[in-house]
Amino acid sequence: MKDSLAGEVSSNQAEARSLLAYWAALHDLGKCADCFQGLSESHRSTLKNYPKPDASYQSHAFMGQAWLGQAFVGQGYGATRSYSPAFRAAQIVGGHHGRFTPINHVEFRSPLEAVPALGDGLWEQQRRAILAAVHELLGAPAAPKRVSAAGAAMACAVVILADWLVSQESFLVERIRAGLPSQGDRASLQRHLQDSRVVVPLLLQQAGLGRLAFKAGGFVEDFPFPPNDLQSSIAEKLPTFSTVTQGCF
Structure with a gap:
């Protein structure tokens, strides 16, 4: 499985692991938009300095997919055709709720123009800051030379599973009690990442995702x-x- 997935994203296992962690970490980037953050009345007052686009609500998965296409191009992902690494990697993120949404060339090339709900100004600055921070924290994974359709499907399945596991209320409450980063600096974010990696193996074990063990007998x-x-x-x-x-x- 590991070798197969690595081969489909044109990398070895170590590189594939970094890419998967990076894509999974970006799966909710589309939530960095007024139409999502403004859903909470308690958050609304904190958004007064952020522009409110004159646009209808869009799925955060779709908005993340539309925005990340050009973001990946900027990081060196090829984008010559609709099956390019940038297209496919963006669709991996966009499919994290189990449904792939087609993306047209206008959305891919000009996401802020085609999807106004994303918002410009401070929203754009914040998304770029998140992208840069996550990329650095996860070791600045190199852009894949290709991402096959099979590789994208397998990678999306891993992202979906990871999302379900760490979105469990019990896990989130535990991480909050352990202490979230009080600052957005690299050191505090790195500590939070390292601490989370320590407890994730137990999460996998509790979900029954370890190696199968068969009892003796026939x-x-x-x-x-x-x-x-x-x-x-x-x-x-x-x-x-x-x-x-x-x-x-």
């Missing part, structure tokens, strides 16, 4: 009747197959 220990030929074949050959392939996952 078919006759689990069922009160003898196996048929197919069941016998699986019982005999599957353990050997698992031993041979476990290094691939």
